[in-house]
Amino acid sequence: MRRRVAVVAALGALRAAGDDARLAAAEHRAKHHFTHIWYADREQAPSELCSSANLLRLPPSCERALAFEVDGTARRVRWRSGDGDAALSAAVADAVAGLPADVAAEASRPLLDAVAGAEAAVATLAPPVLADAAAIERALDEDGYAVVDALDAEALAEATELFDTLVAGEVEIAGHGETPACALRRAADPVTGLLTNAERVAHGPLMWHLRRRVASRFQRLWDDDDVVTSFDVPSALLSATSDDPWPMQTGLHVDANWHRGESQRGRRAVQGMILLTAQDRRSGGLVVVPGSHRDHESIARRYGDTSKAAGAWLAPVPRDAPELDGKPRVLLEVEAGRMVLWDSRLAHAVVPPLDPRPLDGGCGETLRAAAYVCMTPRKWASDAWVDTRWLAFHQQLATGHWPHFDSVLRPVVTCVEFNHWFGWS
Numbered sequence: 001m002r003r004r005v006a007v008v009a010a011l012g013a014l015r016a017a018g019d020d021a022r023l024a025a026a027e028h029r030a031k032h033h034f035t036h037i038w039y040a041d042r043e044q045a046p047s048e049l050c051s052s053a054n055l056l057r058l059p060p061s062c063e064r065a066l067a068f069e070v071d072g073t074a075r076r077v078r079w080r081s082g083d084g085d086a087a088l089s090a091a092v093a094d095a096v097a098g099l100p101a102d103v104a105a106e107a108s109r110p111l112l113d114a115v116a117g118a119e120a121a122v123a124t125l126a127p128p129v130l131a132d133a134a135a136i137e138r139a140l141d142e143d144g145y146a147v148v149d150a151l152d153a154e155a156l157a158e159a160t161e162l163f164d165t166l167v168a169g170e171v172e173i174a175g176h177g178e179t180p181a182c183a184l185r186r187a188a189d190p191v192t193g194l195l196t197n198a199e200r201v202a203h204g205p206l207m208w209h210l211r212r213r214v215a216s217r218f219q220r221l222w223d224d225d226d227v228v229t230s231f232d233v234p235s236a237l238l239s240a241t242s243d244d245p246w247p248m249q250t251g252l253h254v255d256a257n258w259h260r261g262e263s264q265r266g267r268r269a270v271q272g273m274i275l276l277t278a279q280d281r282r283s284g285g286l287v288v289v290p291g292s293h294r295d296h297e298s299i300a301r302r303y304g305d306t307s308k309a310a311g312a313w314l315a316p317v318p319r320d321a322p323e324l325d326g327k328p329r330v331l332l333e334v335e336a337g338r339m340v341l342w343d344s345r346l347a348h349a350v351v352p353p354l355d356p357r358p359l360d361g362g363c364g365e366t367l368r369a370a371a372y373v374c375m376t377p378r379k380w381a382s383d384a385w386v387d388t389r390w391l392a393f394h395q396q397l398a399t400g401h402w403p404h405f406d407s408v409l410r411p412v413v414t415c416v417e418f419n420h421w422f423g424w425s
């Protein structure tokens with residue numbers, strides 16, 4: 001008799017096609033997690049993050065399990081996220097222990113593949129660098145993203161210097177001999193790496209240098225010279241350290257909320273991320289699900305308006321959303337000086353380095369430095385929002401990713417005057 005070795009489920013990453021009950025359970029689970037898996041919050045107990053529905057790579061040491069059947073009997077392989085090859089092989093050996101030798105041998109290979117597949121769901125790709133407007137348009141249409149040149153060698157050197165100056169400024173503010181690495185760690189959001197705690201960063205020399213360099217790219221993209229810019233900030237993805245072993249990462253999400261109406265349906269904003277250092281499997285960083293921008297409406301309808309903050313445009317996307325079934329998750333390998341453009345509707349996430357690395361002591365190192373820039377036609381912004389932006393500029397406030405529509409203003413210097421001005425205090 002032919003032995004039957006069937007992998008029946010892999011941690012919710014596999015969805016039984018057409019199985020309504022399991023689909024409903026998965027949806028319920030995903031919705032439940034929406035209450036706490038926004039940008040994954042380090043205040044949470046690790047066990048909660050381990051059950052997150054939208055992190056692409058679970059933090060180290062989360063318990064993982066894979067159910068399978070041999071000749072009608074249910075068994076499980078158990079391992080921990082981050083386990084190396086030897087540990088995975090041992091886990092599989094444990095799971096098939098007690099089976100006749102030939103059955104165990106036959107079962108081991110597909111099980112190892114399934115376990116490795118569940119862990120290494122992220123592929124890498126070095127996309128071509130596009131220059132031609134039609135090619136960029138086509139890539140944005142088909143894949144939902146495109147990589148373009150942003151900074152020549154001189155502009156990159158200047159940007160690097162401005163980034164270092166920004167960090168030096170943080171060291172000076174600390175005033176007690178703090179190292180640049182520690183100053184950066186203090187300035188960076190511990191989850192996303194966004195430098196929201198750095199002084200005047202959204203309107204500092206680095207961000208305006210970058211905005212000036214890429215403005216013409218966005219003007220060509222929209223075929224409109226009169227564009228407005230987001231007041232975004234840079235980010236530094238920092239290595240996990242022995243004091244701070246939680247790797248920086250964000251769950252799968254989109255940057256446009258279909259539920260907010262026409263203004264966020266269709267291609268209404270294209271996000272830009274300029275790399276100040278290379279992004280590759282050693283650094284981790286932006287992972288995209290190519291083509292998923294076309295599923296924006298379907299995902300939004302399936303999960304409802306999960307962005308709880310008023311006016312927010314980001315919506316978490318569970319990694320086992322049926323719309324994403326069979327679509328690869330791709331870490332884009334991009335050189336410094338280039339810019340990744342993506343349709344705001346594209347599902348994407350930030351992942352830690354794909355290869356395990358030892359934990360440094362102290363404040364660790366910068367794995368990837370980048371900055372976000374987004375520009376859209378000014379005619380799409382209301383007069384009131386243009387006025388608000390003007391105030392935001394003078395108060396040195398940051399916005400999120402949308403230049404012409406954004407109800408989120410982040411204080412990057414002090415919010416006291418701004419709160420007073422708007423009557424919020």
Ligand SMILES: O=C(O)CCC(=O)C(=O)O
Pocket residue numbers: 235250255273285286287348349350370372
């Ligand atoms: O920093 C990255 O790689 C991507 C950041 C991101 O997810 C976003 O800006 O929406």
